[in-house]
Amino acid sequence: MLSKKTKYAIKALVALGKNVENPPMQIVRLAEQEMIPRKFLEQILLDLRNAGYLYSKKGAGGGYSLNKNAADIYLADILRITDGPIAMVPCASLKFYRKCDECHDEKTCGIRKTFIDVRDATLQVLSRTSVADVIARENTDDLLV
Amino acid sequence: MLSKKTKYAIKALVALGKNVENPPMQIVRLAEQEMIPRKFLEQILLDLRNAGYLYSKKGAGGGYSLNKNAADIYLADILRITDGPIAMVPCASLKFYRKCDECHDEKTCGIRKTFIDVRDATLQVLSRTSVADVIARENTDDLLV
DNA sequence: ACAAAGTCTATTGAATAAGTAGTCTTTATT
DNA sequence: AATAAAGACTACTTATTCAATAGACTTTGT
Structure with missing residues (x-):
């Protein structure tokens, strides 16, 4: 079974993938929309960011967005980040x-x-x-x- | 990842599959040979037996043997018994x-x-x-x- | 200056996996 | 009949991992 962490990660990526035309999305909004505990999501996004998949911006008007084309983000790589082997x-x-x-x-x-x-x-x-x-x-x- | 339980189950089935020409194998021997904690193996064999895959005999000269042809025991079914989905x-x-x-x-x-x-x-x-x-x-x- | 974001690390709590213990039952042997 | 050698069954304990939470820190826009 996939961990919740991985499932949340995929959901977040999908949501951000649908948001590419818009300004970056805040953690809080993403958490609400996808029904993910906020602080937990925070950590997950951090991991994805540190692995190069997300771009983040601090301060007012900040938030998260994809750092690659959605077509270049493969699930296998995401699973490995969040669940390992x-x-x-x-x-x-x-x-x-x-x-x-x-x-x-x-x-x-x-x-x-x-x-x-x-x-x-x-x-x-x-x-x-x-x-x-x-x-x-x-x-x-x-x-x- | 497979649980240890499942891995042990497969190992036990393989060992018993190689033992079909011989008298039934005792838990203790099987545990030693496959390096599986004895009491843990006991439970696993019980599960496999209750699911119809093994035959067991109590008392002196007893032990475990396959209850089906090794060719008819599929890993998917074993995984479901020991690990679920x-x-x-x-x-x-x-x-x-x-x-x-x-x-x-x-x-x-x-x-x-x-x-x-x-x-x-x-x-x-x-x-x-x-x-x-x-x-x-x-x-x-x-x-x- | 301040508020709105993300960053980072530590801690807690809950669930599950792994392993252990002990008593009961059956069966072969003497 | 007694005994010993096996498995059957249930309960319990411990360890590990997962999920979630907390809080103090940093950056940036207004």
């Missing part, structure tokens, strides 16, 4: 590799191989889906579940 | 659906649609990979990372 086992992670404690021999581990496949399948989606894509899908009927 | 957001879950707290309108939610895609990609692997497949991959060179 995307793989389901540390030894299958591309960016946060760690040996599993109880692993006898990684080279022959069938579990690892399987979860590398899972990771690749997941990334196939997440590293190709941008904030712009998420926004674009909001008003289409492409999924009828 | 496979989807990354509750509203995208096939078997454990739950509405997201902060969701305005699920029908148009781009995040949901995206994570349904992720779920499908993940299941594409997990619901086709059996314990037998995991065992089979242990001694192949099909992945050179």
Whole structure:
């Protein structure tokens, strides 16, 4: 499961992506609009800003805006900032590799191989889906579940 | 990330899958061999047994063995027993659906649609990979990372 | 000068995961 | 029948992580 932090991060990016024509958006407004606890959102935006995805301006008339084109912000990268590894086992992670404690021999581990496949399948989606894509899908009927 | 519980469950199933020609395996042996805390493993095996995947026998000479063919035990089903939902957001879950707290309108939610895609990609692997497949991959060179 | 923003770090509280303990039940063996 | 070797079941404890909160500081526009 995604942490709330990550979910909030995506929601914030989507909201800011829809706000590009307007002046920067204040944390308080964003928090209200997206139903996110204000101080928690504050930290999340900070992280995204420090990672280069957001631009912020202090003082009166300040606020947050995207620092990249929404089409260039991929969910995989956001998840990694807020949740860390995307793989389901540390030894299958591309960016946060760690040996599993109880692993006898990684080279022959069938579990690892399987979860590398899972990771690749997941990334196939997440590293190709941008904030712009998420926004674009909001008003289409492409999924009828 | 997979919980340790799930990882231990898979390891246990794999070990038991390799043990099918032999008499049932005792918890203690399995725990030692796979480096899993004994009492924790006990609970996990119980869950798998109650879900119909394992057969157990009490008393001297007792122990655990698979109750199905290793080729018919799919990882997706195991994950659901030990970790619950496979989807990354509750509203995208096939078997454990739950509405997201902060969701305005699920029908148009781009995040949901995206994570349904992720779920499908993940299941594409997990619901086709059996314990037998995991065992089979242990001694192949099909992945050179 | 002051108010309206964001910045940064620390702390608290709650939930969940991980592990432990102990008693009960079944079964094989002697 | 007694005993020992297993698993069954429930309750509890501890550790970790997540979520949220607090508060003092900095920048900037008017």
